[in-house]
Amino acid sequence: MTNIELDPRIIAIRESLKDIGNTIVIMSSKGGVGKTLISSLMALSLSLKGSSVGLLDLDITNPSCHLVLGINISSIKPIEEKGIIPPIIHGIKFLSIVFYSEDKPLSLRGSEIDYAIKELLAITRWGKTSYLIVDSPPGISDEALDILSYLIDPRIILVTTPSPLSIKSIERMIVFLKDSGEKIIGLIENMANKPTNPINKICRDYNIQYLGNIPFDKYIDNCIGDINCIKTTLFYRSIEGIINKIT
Amino acid sequence: MTNIELDPRIIAIRESLKDIGNTIVIMSSKGGVGKTLISSLMALSLSLKGSSVGLLDLDITNPSCHLVLGINISSIKPIEEKGIIPPIIHGIKFLSIVFYSEDKPLSLRGSEIDYAIKELLAITRWGKTSYLIVDSPPGISDEALDILSYLIDPRIILVTTPSPLSIKSIERMIVFLKDSGEKIIGLIENMANKPTNPINKICRDYNIQYLGNIPFDKYIDNCIGDINCIKTTLFYRSIEGIINKIT
Amino acid sequence: MHEWALADAVARYVLELLKENNASRLERIIIRLGVLQSIDKEVFMFSLRELFRQYNIEYSDEAIVLIDEEALFRCRRCGYTWSLNDLEVDEAVREAIHFIPEVVHSYFTCPRCGSRDFEVVKGRGLTIGEVVVK
Amino acid sequence: MHEWALADAVARYVLELLKENNASRLERIIIRLGVLQSIDKEVFMFSLRELFRQYNIEYSDEAIVLIDEEALFRCRRCGYTWSLNDLEVDEAVREAIHFIPEVVHSYFTCPRCGSRDFEVVKGRGLTIGEVVVK
Ligand SMILES: Nc1ncnc2c1ncn2[C@@H]1O[C@H](COP(=O)(O)OP(=O)(O)O)[C@@H](O)[C@H]1O
Ligand SMILES: Nc1ncnc2c1ncn2[C@@H]1O[C@H](COP(=O)(O)OP(=O)(O)O)[C@@H](O)[C@H]1O
Ligand SMILES: [Mg+2]
Ligand SMILES: [Mg+2]
Ligand SMILES: [Mg+2]
Ligand SMILES: [Mg+2]
Ligand code: NI
Ligand code: NI
Ligand SMILES: [Zn+2]
Ligand SMILES: [Zn+2]
Numbered sequence: 001m002t003n004i005e006l007d008p009r010i011i012a013i014r015e016s017l018k019d020i021g022n023t024i025v026i027m028s029s030k031g032g033v034g035k036t037l038i039s040s041l042m043a044l045s046l047s048l049k050g051s052s053v054g055l056l057d058l059d060i061t062n063p064s065c066h067l068v069l070g071i072n073i074s075s076i077k078p079i080e081e082k083g084i085i086p087p088i089i090h091g092i093k094f095l096s097i098v099f100y101s102e103d104k105p106l107s108l109r110g111s112e113i114d115y116a117i118k119e120l121l122a123i124t125r126w127g128k129t130s131y132l133i134v135d136s137p138p139g140i141s142d143e144a145l146d147i148l149s150y151l152i153d154p155r156i157i158l159v160t161t162p163s164p165l166s167i168k169s170i171e172r173m174i175v176f177l178k179d180s181g182e183k184i185i186g187l188i189e190n191m192a193n194k195p196t197n198p199i200n201k202i203c204r205d206y207n208i209q210y211l212g213n214i215p216f217d218k219y220i221d222n223c224i225g226d227i228n229c230i231k232t233t234l235f236y237r238s239i240e241g242i243i244n245k246i247t
Numbered sequence: 248m249t250n251i252e253l254d255p256r257i258i259a260i261r262e263s264l265k266d267i268g269n270t271i272v273i274m275s276s277k278g279g280v281g282k283t284l285i286s287s288l289m290a291l292s293l294s295l296k297g298s299s300v301g302l303l304d305l306d307i308t309n310p311s312c313h314l315v316l317g318i319n320i321s322s323i324k325p326i327e328e329k330g331i332i333p334p335i336i337h338g339i340k341f342l343s344i345v346f347y348s349e350d351k352p353l354s355l356r357g358s359e360i361d362y363a364i365k366e367l368l369a370i371t372r373w374g375k376t377s378y379l380i381v382d383s384p385p386g387i388s389d390e391a392l393d394i395l396s397y398l399i400d401p402r403i404i405l406v407t408t409p410s411p412l413s414i415k416s417i418e419r420m421i422v423f424l425k426d427s428g429e430k431i432i433g434l435i436e437n438m439a440n441k442p443t444n445p446i447n448k449i450c451r452d453y454n455i456q457y458l459g460n461i462p463f464d465k466y467i468d469n470c471i472g473d474i475n476c477i478k479t480t481l482f483y484r485s486i487e488g489i490i491n492k493i494t
Numbered sequence: 495m496h497e498w499a500l501a502d503a504v505a506r507y508v509l510e511l512l513k514e515n516n517a518s519r520l521e522r523i524i525i526r527l528g529v530l531q532s533i534d535k536e537v538f539m540f541s542l543r544e545l546f547r548q549y550n551i552e553y554s555d556e557a558i559v560l561i562d563e564e565a566l567f568r569c570r571r572c573g574y575t576w577s578l579n580d581l582e583v584d585e586a587v588r589e590a591i592h593f594i595p596e597v598v599h600s601y602f603t604c605p606r607c608g609s610r611d612f613e614v615v616k617g618r619g620l621t622i623g624e625v626v627v628k
Numbered sequence: 629m630h631e632w633a634l635a636d637a638v639a640r641y642v643l644e645l646l647k648e649n650n651a652s653r654l655e656r657i658i659i660r661l662g663v664l665q666s667i668d669k670e671v672f673m674f675s676l677r678e679l680f681r682q683y684n685i686e687y688s689d690e691a692i693v694l695i696d697e698e699a700l701f702r703c704r705r706c707g708y709t710w711s712l713n714d715l716e717v718d719e720a721v722r723e724a725i726h727f728i729p730e731v732v733h734s735y736f737t738c739p740r741c742g743s744r745d746f747e748v749v750k751g752r753g754l755t756i757g758e759v760v761v762k
Pocket of ligand 9 (some may be wrong): 574
């Protein structure tokens with residue numbers, strides 16, 4: 001064991017995550033491809049199907065899962081008891097730094113992001129949880145590196161759109177993940193009315209499962225913040241289909 | 248003068264940027280709102296109108312301006328001469344870390360991003376340049392903080408879409424920028440067929456100029472990498488309109 | 495109160511150190527408590543002793559040394575330095591910061607230039623200064 | 629060759645130091661040259677002397693001390709440590725790295741676990757060790 005790993009918080013993190021069954025991380029180095037919508041709706045769908053599920057928003061400088069699920073962060077807070085216990089909202093154990101940053105701007109240097117993530121992970125008591133869904137920011141920097149280092153056996157779902165700009169970006173991320181032997185569950189193609197050739201080709205080239213496409217859904221924006229509305233959308237039905245495939 | 252500022256590279260940066268007329272930074276803490284398309288096309292439009300213009304891609308871990316402009320990074324390189332001289336492509340002095348990372352994945356911790364940006368800025372010889380357009384990544388971390396610290400008198404163009412998730416994000420960014428007295432040129436509303444009420448309201452509330460909307464353009468993705476195709480798009484015409492407003 | 499969680503992290507850390515060094519007794523541990531985490535020293539000390547007992551960690555009463563650390567900030571933009579005492583901090587904000595000290599960047603800006611690009615030079619939270627095991 | 633640019637940064641830095649300290653002469657400057665920047669020592673020394681001359685910086689011949697620094701990497705995932713000599717680096721890659729040393733993260737992964745999450749412990753590039761002005 002090296003000195004790096006002897007940060008007391010790293011030891012605490014191992015302990016606090018030990019009763020989590022599956023850790024599923026939603027990733028893409030491109031922004032705006034739907035990571036936050038997908039992670040929030042996956043957590044919702046798993047919860048409605050009766051699983052015990054946690055949702056952890058690790059987009060530290062731009063958290064937004066609470067907006068998708070319509071969580072009022074000023075009235076609901078984690079309980080402080082030998083650490084912090086995430087509030088349960090729509091059946092989901094939800095944790096985000098917005099409980100503490102209050103939707104104010106939070107600009108942090110990378111090393112500060114690393115510190116904040118370590119602290120969040122170390123003091124949170126998830127308890128027995130079948131699925132922990134983790135939302136992540138774009139880019140490949142401290143958040144992504146921390147997720148791969150500190151979480152226990154993270155399994156990754158990649159998200160891309162068929163846009164040429166997203167494609168290059170997802171290829172770079174795949175190489176990055178494969179090099180260090182990360183486990184990739186598969187890839188979701190978002191904002192595509194049907195599976196496209198370039199994305200199918202990437203899945204074949206890199207031997208990654210194509211988990212499904214999510215059509216462009218012009219109603220989704222109107223439903224943000226209202227889960228009853230969300231549940232009626234095509235987007236949500238697509239997520240349910242994908243959940244059935246991977247559970 | 249404090250010790251922080253006495254990094255030799257900081258002094259070199261001041262020198263290397265001194266002949267730049269206007270530094271315009273395209274920013275938003277939300278990803279996928281169109282920052283890269285907008286910055287690349289702005290540089291192109293300014294260049295075609297006869298201005299001397301530079302384009303600097305500071306999305307270090309996910310650079311993509313070269314993809315928009317169809318720049319072949321393996322055949323074209325900066326020239327090394329008492330520093331590096333950005334190649335001129337479509338009349339644009341273009342600089343991106345991809346010239347050195349070669350479109351491979353580049354995962355960097357925040358402190359490494361800070362180092363890379365300092366190095367890039369310190370050794371580049373822009374020469375006399377009327378406009379330097381700077382593309383930036385989402386989030387509010389080292390790249391954004393470095394841009395505001397190291398560039399000389401940066402003036403900011405904000406980008407958002409009308410989506411509720413982008414709106415919260417742009418509000419946080421505006422507060423962040425206003426607190427430290429940054430100069431905001433104005434805001435572009437992307438993927439909106441006409442100006443929307445919520446974005447107009449933000450502009451009024453924070454006293455920011457509404458620079459214009461860019462309609463959803465379903466042809467833009469097909470033109471990525473081909474500037475002749477790009478020049479025929481509605482997206483490009485919208486950018487020309489905005490350029491006329493701010494120059 | 496999350497003193498328990500912080501104490502548990504320290505106790506498990508000592509446990510691993512003892513194992514690694516084939517040691518049986520904690521001779522000394524210096525723990526700095528940065529003021530941003532607002533750690534209640536008595537509660538923390540009580541939790542730590544209780545956890546040492548649970549984990550069968552042998553130690554003498556004088557082994558545990560707690561040191562307070564003031565908070566100091568420095569602006570990366572303009573170089574200005576200030577301390578927490580220079581600021582008015584209301585209770586709700588102090589509460590938020592005590593969980594995740596990094597959120598100071600949401601509530602404060604540099605008193606001189608308004609930038610949020612400042613560093614917490616010291617006083618962030620719990621750090622371990624020195625440990626001796628035998 | 630961008631030795632000139634690096635030397636110019638150092639020369640301007642010395643100039644500011646002299647001004648700040650109301651000093652007139654550079655007594656000593658220790659410059660460490662990390663191997664990743666592949667700085668040609670002769671070209672660098674030549675450029676530095678030329679620039680000192682241009683900026684009217686007075687100094688004695690022994691004032692400038694250049695020290696080579698080997699590159700050392702450490703994996704943040706598994707703790708493994710290695711040096712540049714353990715790697716085969718082709719010319720084009722060395723060329724890319726010498727401009728922006730951080731792009732090592734594009735070309736190399738940890739030899740033990742494959743992670744790109746490693747740090748450059750030393751040997752990154754030019755750093756100033758000590759300066760004395762009078
Ligand atoms: N399938 C879809 N149909 C329509 N709009 C979508 C779809 N997926 C995402 N969006 C739009 O993209 C925006 C960004 O989604 P988000 O989940 O925040 O992406 P990310 O987390 O990757 O940045 C949303 O606000 C929404 O407007
Ligand atoms: N006005 C628009 N019309 C249609 N698609 C757009 C428009 N603006 C952006 N896009 C789409 O959004 C994607 C992301 O754009 P990009 O410029 O890379 O955003 P950012 O740099 O903010 O992440 C593009 O690949 C394109 O598919
Ligand atoms: Mg997101
Ligand atoms: Mg792992
Ligand atoms: Mg971009
Ligand atoms: Mg400024
Ligand atoms: Ni507490
Ligand atoms: Ni060179
Ligand atoms: Zn300041
Ligand atoms: Zn390793």
